[in-house]
Amino acid sequence: MRVLWLVKGLGPGGAEQLLLLAAGVVDRESFDYRVAYLRADKTHLVPELEAAGLTPERLGARTTRPGGWVADLAKAMGEVDVVHAHSPVLASTARLLARAIPRSRRPVVVTTEHNEWTSHRRPTRLLNAATAPLDTHHWAVSEQVRDTIWPSRRDGFEVLIHGIDPDVVRPREDARSTLRAELGAGDDDVVSLTVANLRRNKDYPTLLRAARIALDREPQLRFAAVGQGPLVDEVTDLHASLGLGERFRLLGFRRDVHDLMAAADVFTLASAHEGLPVAVMEAFASGLPVVATTVGGLPHQVEDGVHGLLVPPGDPKALADALTTLAGDADLRRRMGEAARERSTAYDIRRAVAEQERVYAVLSPRARR
Structure with missing residues (x-):
């Protein structure tokens, strides 16, 4: 089953760190993971993801046209079964692009809200709210994040506490x-x-x-x-x-x-x-x-x-x-x-990853076929 993770950048932020942690514990036998990102100035975690067996693709890297990254995203979405977006702008774009893909090849779009809606700029909140009903499934990383989602859009958001890999949080002896x-x-x-x-x-x-x-x-x-x-x-x-x-x-x-x-x-x-x-x-x-x-x-x-x-x-x-x-x-x-x-x-990232993969497997077009 082919899964595309979407994130705005691969800098040292919280959502990006969660993806890196998840990459270390995913089920590689059942899922084929890809990572795509947008920000050319946020590449800090690219080496770590490559070491984990994933080669991130920067959307729009081959074009200087404004918005050229959208064509790259549309192409990538046409090659996978599940798109999991971790950024509200990318999530909104992916939701709309999915509707342009023939139903027989259309991937499901799932999203994770990592931050309170009140922390987003107003245009981002409006676009996210307008397109959120197009998700097949969505998560929030805490009850508090879920509570900041507009009441008219809050139903269906499942709280999924992510976590860390306890084996990774080990310092050098000295x-x-x-x-x-x-x-x-x-x-x-x-x-x-x-x-x-x-x-x-x-x-x-x-x-x-x-x-x-x-x-x-x-x-x-x-x-x-x-x-x-x-x-x-x-x-x-x-x-x-x-x-x-x-x-x-x-x-x-x-x-x-x-x-x-x-x-x-x-x-x-x-x-x-x-x-x-x-x-x-x-x-x-x-x-x-x-x-x-x-x-x-x-x-x-x-x-x-x-x-x-x-x-x-x-x-x-x-x-x-x-x-x-x-x-x-x-x-x-x-x-x-x-x-x-x-x-x-x-806090164990394995629990969150196992739940995500369960949802991927249930919802994907491949499973339905």
């Missing part, structure tokens, strides 16, 4: 000592790690301002952030204006995130909008307590006071309070870290 030395952290320092691209929804201004407040209170705190994106200049300028210096390291894109998690003591997210971040699941598996905002799927996964501390979005002082509380209490960090690691057993 990762903690080596990476802490790189970060300039001593044995008594408390390292807060953030893994989030430099985009509006991740709210780096609140994170940086909270870090400034926390550092003034707690000299043993250190911060590190992994991520790249369109706001790099804005974030760098704010970092400089706040005088954070070497105590808050902006690391850019890194391939050794799991090693960095082993070097950290706390995982922090200041997001204004979220779906269900892969990075939080990986932090749980690494035994890190989580300080995060009460957005998206986070409150249903991070129990406040058990796996970490939750704060309102856009509140630097509340975020700083939570960080200094954990920085000053090693026993609390240990208890929450143990609870987080135990919670991580609920």
